[in-house]
Amino acid sequence: MTDSASSAMDTRPASRLSSRSSLRLFLLSNEFGLLVLIIVFAALFHGLANGFLSPFNLFALGRNAAVNILIGLSMMTVLATGGLNLAIGAMGVAAAMACGWLIEGAGLAWPLAVLGGLALGAGLGVTNGWMVVKTGLHSFIITLATMSIFFGAMIFLSQGESYRALPAVFSDLGRARVFTFVSPMFLIAVGTALVLSVLYRYTVQGREMLAAGARPEAAEMSGVRVERTVIACHMLSGLLAALAALLLTARNGAAIPSMAGQLGQDWLLPAFLGPVLGGTLLQGGKVSVLGTCLGAFLVTMLTSGLLLMQVGAFWVQSFLGILLLLAVMIDKGRRSYLRRRNLA
């Protein structure tokens, strides 16, 4: 499910490729590597820690992964343009707080309030995109400034107070379990990922987003309205950030200003981790929806497994880093082994 500008422009259907080489491509792909790593580590944690595959742990894992996946996808949509978005957390919190206010302050029904929150997220994304396009400044600077502005405005308007008188549907979503071990939040994240991969793979807009990220000049000449496309990417990012924050609101049972930390910075590292592990290029033009999901899931699972194994309380972070390095190295080894085998 890796979608790149080149494959987007490629009109040959995949079936024309010989089955051997497509299998080889699949075995060499990031996505396959991540899948293998997830299975290997899951087996490892199951063997070493009690309760890793218990229904409650799986449920909690899915719930945490859901938010991380959406955060990763939100960053990915902007990475596709070759830019980045530091304001993801700030936009998400602002959207969730707006949703809370619409319910408690304005007395709207919850579906309308959720739409309002999503719309605010998309609107903030458009603001970012518009400023990037109009000023010609790097999105790093624009979103650095808007991160401060969005979060500051949210704190000023809310005075740091939470909205917790939300309808039961929110906390129900956070607590409900499908088949005793699947969180519906996880299903929402997977559904969103499916929609996104359809967007990038089968729609003109999606292909234009990738083309605009890969070679803006070439895209412009072939009729892509690059500026509008970049704004659309930022809008999508805002929308996904808002969705992530709304899911987190469901999980916390309240919209709280601190849910993404000071300035929303807690979301930054998870936001990059998923896409980059999944093979999305920071230079733009290539994204992998499946890879982002698997990358986010792998990291969430590593954390969960380490916590269960009760490694020294203060050392968990070190082990997480070492496991990440190990994962990267294993994947590298796997790929060079396969290459050698195939060339031989």
Next chain:
Amino acid sequence: MPSLTRFVRTDWFGPLLACIVAIAIIQSVSPTFLSLANIQVLLLALAVNALIAFSQMIIIAIGQMNLSVGAIGGLAAIAFAGAMEVWGLPAPLAALFGLIIGLACGALNGLLVRISGMSAFVITLATLSIYKGVNLGITEAQAFYGVPQAVKAFGSAVIAGPVPWLVAPTALVAVWLWFMLRRQPVGRFILAVGGNEHAAELSGVSIARTVVTAHAISGLLAALAGILLVARLGVGQPSIGDDWLILSFAAPVIGGAVLSGGSVSVAATLLGVVIVAIITQALVLFSIDPYLTQVILGGLILAAVSFNRLRESRFIGRFGRA
């Protein structure tokens, strides 16, 4: 006007102009801004923040990113303070110990990037966790207090007038970096690798050595920043470095560095740090409602870079092609 043209076209002219305008505006509203005491505080903030920015700048120069700058700085800081408190090392030895740790962490980043062939982004994200985790594992979040009086005195002593001793190491580093990037082969290799890795390799530059060197320098500078901060704070706090990431990128980028590599400027980065420090100070000076501080901070950053941008399109347009 050939000399003026050249002056206007230099990479640090825009940030310099932004600085001067900002200082003029703040001074006209609050006359205490350019008081000696305030200049001293400004220089103290610059001393540490400039090192943090340089530490990132050198990695931006090779077209990569180092997310572990803060983690290395924090680890070196607690190594420095811890070596003095626990082992009773004299301050210079402890500082050397901290610097070596920073150098080693940086070199490890570089080696891992080369060996794995992964982007430095992923590698330093992982090592960020490792270094920060080691920091927490050693300190258990408790600070080291055994910082000798001499070190604290260094943190607050002045050379002359408002110029604190703390800026001395930073000034030396700035001059050295400038010299290295402009005049020395290793500096040219770094910029060449950042500009076009393939072309650099064809012309005989050892990519591996250059990348590892750049990361080692980055680690060293981050460690120096951490050590100076311990001298300044008088306490070896484990949370040192947690907030460096954004600043480390913001200053070079505000100064005009290109994130894709090959183009950085020591002077422009320094001015980027000055702009950030001035804005921070202005917010405190004007007694702004704490709830509005963040909004205004963001607005001012936008104003500063937009101003720089405007200058580029106008002035270069008028003088540049003269």
Next chain:
Amino acid sequence: MQKTSSYFAAALIAGLSFGTPSIAADDSRIALVPGGPHPYFGAWAQAGEDAARDFGLAGADYRVPQKWELSQQNQLLESLLSQGYNAFLIFPGDPVGSVSTAEELSGFGAPVMAGGGCFKDPSPAALCLGTDTGASAYEGTRKLIEAMKAKGDGPKRIAHFTGFLSDPNTQLRIDAVNRAAEEEGVEVVQTIADIDAPEAAEEKINAYLAAHSGDIDGIVTTAWVPAVAAAEALRQMGGDRIDMVGIDHDEAVLKAIKDGIVDGTMIQNPYGQAYIGAYVLDRLRSGCTIKADAPFKSNALTDRFVDSGTAYVDASNADSYIETMRGETKAIMDGFEATYLDCQ
């Protein structure tokens, strides 16, 4: 093979046991969970060990989230539940946002109690044993005003340095400081917030003092890091014109008090919170209930508040503050069961 199957059986049993709420027969395994790594909680580890020894618990373990992030704390709590901990003393990462996780824990029959800081009502927490943040800030400000007035009459002005605005306690502290100042006719000329990181605290406090040290007669700090930074800043400025009252027991603050740079500090009782907390949780697990007419206090967050004690420490008792808090802990312990619990 046998090993694998025994792991499997263990996992199965662990999985099953989560289905059955309230497991009162086995021993108490108590988790003491702070909001993140922070020096304030250093005493919790020792208190847990002491409590486990003194009350014959299976464990009272200090388990720390890797970062001060709500999501990290939630993930750790979920994991601890999977690991078989059956009672929780929690410093809520967010008074509102942590309630949903607490409900989940108590849904599995594990008693939950807030320590250090409180959950916002309604919550499943049996009670909140913590510092009354507002009262502590109020008391500290009054002590500061006393010290300033001792130096002579005339209008007095103070500056207030505090923590993150996204923490609702920060607003309580700001209100309390302003109230105490207003009652005594003292002006709060500046409140600087969001300075919980050492770098930011150092830079902003020094910048403020450089420009405005002549405008103020006193400083009150209501967060750990600003207290350390302000004490160091005053030490470097020299002179004793500016009075200061800090918070907590950082060595740098205590030393500044002994050296006469700082007037005093409002210490809290983290040791007592964890020690008494472990005791109460164990009693609750062995069948005790909270008395219907227990004489709880109220604060801005909850109506089931028990003050863990706060004390003003100045040069006269800076060396013996630990004894002061031990005494406080003993006083709360002594009558606790008779006052608050109903044990058959």
